[in-house]
Amino acid sequence: MVSRRQFLSTSLQAGLALGATSLLPAWSLPASRGNTGLSTLTGNRFDLKVDRFPVTIGGRSGMALGVNGTVPAPLIRFREGEEITLNVTNTLDEDTSIHWHGLLVPFQMDGVPGVTFPGIRPGETFQYKFAVPQNGTYWYHSHSGLQEQLGHYGPIIIEPKGADPVGYDREYIMVLSDWSFEDPYRIFKKLKTMSETYNFSHRTVPDFIEDAGEKGFGTALEQRAMWGGMRMSPRDIADVTGATYHFLINGHSTADNWNAVFNPGERVRLRIINASAMSIFNVRIPGLPMTVVQADGLHVRPLEVDEFQIGVAETYDVIVQPKDEKAYAFTAESIDRSGQVVATLGPRPGMKAKEPALRAVPTLTMKDMAMDHGSMDMGGDTASGGMKMAGMDHDMKGHDMDAMSDSAEVKRGPGVTKLAAMPMSRLDEPGLGLEDVPHRTLRYSQLRSLEPNKDTRAPEREIEVHLTSNMERYMWSFDGVKFSEVTEPIIFHEGERVRMTMVNDTMMNHPIHLHGMFFDLVNGGGNHMPRKHTVIVKPGEKLSVDITAEHVGDWAFHCHLLYHMHAGMMQVVSVLPNDGRNKPMSHDHPPSHKASMQMDGQDMKHEMSSHDMGAHDMEGHDMGSHGDHKMGGQH
Incomplete structure (x- = not known):
């Protein structure tokens, strides 16, 4: 029986017992051997260096941009409530940053250039200092440009200061990610030129014949014509696919056979982090149930499932208890089924589980268009033999969607090709492609804190x-306004309770993240609503979260699909100090009210009001020297 603090050491000893380090599983090799798996930093002071360095992915060499020479970056482990110091040195020839995803830190420590601080210039060392009132599984990543795609991400484990309600014998941290040898700016340029560059799963004539056999020729033809009229494909599921991506666990592809060891009967905790740039995964271990015990770092009532969908930036902790002495295939399959990464859980080092075959590519339905639900069956068949679009303008060329919604807050224009006519709750759905699988799947509606x-x-x-x-032109936004054109933030007031309702007018899933606060997901959970820092909003969905505005400051609010955020799907939420209307709360950090950043080629001035840094010693960082970044207080 191995404790969670001993597992790396014990695994190494087990490998040595085999007589040669060449027999070690890839994840347990020391960094000096060139391993790109997890190295671990513990304590309350951490020195992190951002640099470029060579890596080998799937047997091919390339250059990464990351922290301390590994992809993923080192595992950072500390204890709840302890004040920690993180010295981040930038050795690049460009700015960098680190955002502590899901951690409740003072906004000046949140690490978003142009919103909470100017960024870390080449040659500078920036000191982050904070204590957090939470424990669990989290992660960190760059919020500068597209650096995250190049390897700038890593896991965080915060040990509870008291007893852990989750009992387990050993643990493994499993960081899922996507890697491309293409430059990320080249990927973005391709998407802007033709949004379906990486999509090779378009429907064909045999697919039409199959549809006609199931639904009737007329219905199949009408649906095909409708998709064509909207210039959309029912297979437009992922923007960037296995056509360029290698899918990884802890920096390793399936061929590397990342290997986790267990003793039969043990309770093994898997801390699963989706640190991808663009990939939503469906996670399963065929033949081995998983009990979800934590979502986004916070404990939930145990829920046994066989598969779950994990959005970019989400985390799930699960307990597995393998009783048989055999190898199991931990499988993370991309939502569009263009690829997967498989690791092995087995009783002995070096075992290799059989890789499951990729499943059939899923297909979007009329439900994902948010059509008039009263006029058709959600499976795609019409109730009357015809399709009705409930006021939707069939001619998408003019982008005149006024008839579709009475929302005056959505800016019409070329960046908005449609609004959802009949958005609906989809909390009780497991996610695209999992609707008809013959086993138990996780649904947001089931989660309870x-x-x-x-x-x-x-x-x-x-x-x-x-x-x-506008998916065809690869334009992404909130309320029809991309971030470079935003003039005013979303305003919260300190101490108030706000309901945010998100309506997905697009036909893609969006993992939405709000910095500095948690979403209380309105899912029928009463006083046990699950609290999440990131939620997937499905196509055509209307989803509500309740938010307590506790932390004064400016906070980024964005889609966590990296290229969507880069294209403009981002905003700022400003929590203004208490004005006497709400219950006072103690905060030392007044907000800034104006912030912008360089996105999608739009140069905008970074204009930030004076921040009182208070007790947060910035150790000599002259933030006033960073162009138009203006930050007062103690540096």
């Missing part, structure tokens, strides 16, 4: 945000 919610007030007001796009 383990502890009762601390704030059970009813929301004082509701804010509706539309997720908008």
Whole structure:
């Protein structure tokens, strides 16, 4: 029986017992051997160096941009409530940054250039210093340009200061990611030129014949014509696919056979982090149930499932208890089924599980268009033999969608090709491609927080945000306005309870993340709503979250698909200090009210109001020297 603090050491000893380090599983090799798996940093002071360095992925060599020479970056491990110091040195010839994803830190420590600080210039060392009131599984990544795609991401484990409600004998941290040998800016340029560059799964004549056999020729032809009229493909599921991506676990491809060892009967905790740039995964271990015990770092009531969908930036902790002495295939399959990564869980080092075959490519339906649900069956068949679009303008060329929605807050224009006519809740759906699998799948509607919610007030007001796009031109935005054109932030007031309702007017899944606060997912959980820092909003979905505005400051709010954010699907939420209307809360950090950044080739001035750094010693960083970044206070 191996404790979670001993597993790396014990695994190494087990490998040595075999008589040669060449027999070690790839993840346990020391960094000096060129391993790109996890190295571990513990304590309360961490020195991190951002640099470029060579890596080998799937037997091919390339250059990464990351932290301390490994992809993923080192595992950072510390204890809840402890003040930690992280010195980040930038050795690049460009700016960099680190955002501590899901951690409740003062906004000046949040690490978003142009919103919370100017970024870290070449040759500089920036000191992050904070203590957090939480424990669990989290991660960190660059918020500068497209560096995250190049390897700038790593895991964080925060040990609880008290007893852990999850009992387990050993653990493994499993960082899922996507890697391309193409330059990320080249990928983005291709997407802007032709959004379906990497999609090789378009429907064919045999697919049409199959549809006609199932639905009738007329219905199949009408649906095909409707997709064509909207200039969309029902296979437009992922922008960047296995055509360029290598899918990885802890920096290793399936061929590397990342290997985790267990003793039969043990409770093994898998801390699963989706650190991808663009890939949503469906995770399963055929023949081995998983009990979900934590979502986005926070404990949930144990829920046994056989598969779950994990969006970019989400984390799930699961317990598995393999009783048989055999190898199991941990499988993370991309949502569009263009590829997967498989690791082995086995009783002995070096075992290799059989890789499952990729499953059939899923297909979007009329439901993903948010059509008039009263006029058709959600499986795609019509109730009357015809398709009705409930006011949707069939001619998409003019982008005149006024008849589709009475929302005056959505800016019409070339960046908005449609609005959802009949958005609906999809919380009780497992996610695209998992609707008909013959086993148990996780649904957001099933999640319940383990502890009762601390704030059970009813929301004082509701804010509706539309997720908008012109997919053909690769334009992504909130409310029809991309980030480079935003003039005012979304305003919260300190202490208030706000309901945010997100309407997905696009036909793609979007993992939406709000910095500095957690979403209380409105899923029927009463006083046990699950709290998440990232939620997948499905196509045509209307999803609500309740938010307690506890932390004064400016916070990024964005889609966590990297190229969507880069194209403009981002905003700023400003939590303004208490004005006497709400219950006072203690905060030392006043907000800035104006912030912008360089996105999608749009140069904008970084204009930030004076920040009182207070006790957060920035150790000599002259932030006033960074162009138009203006930050007062103690540096």
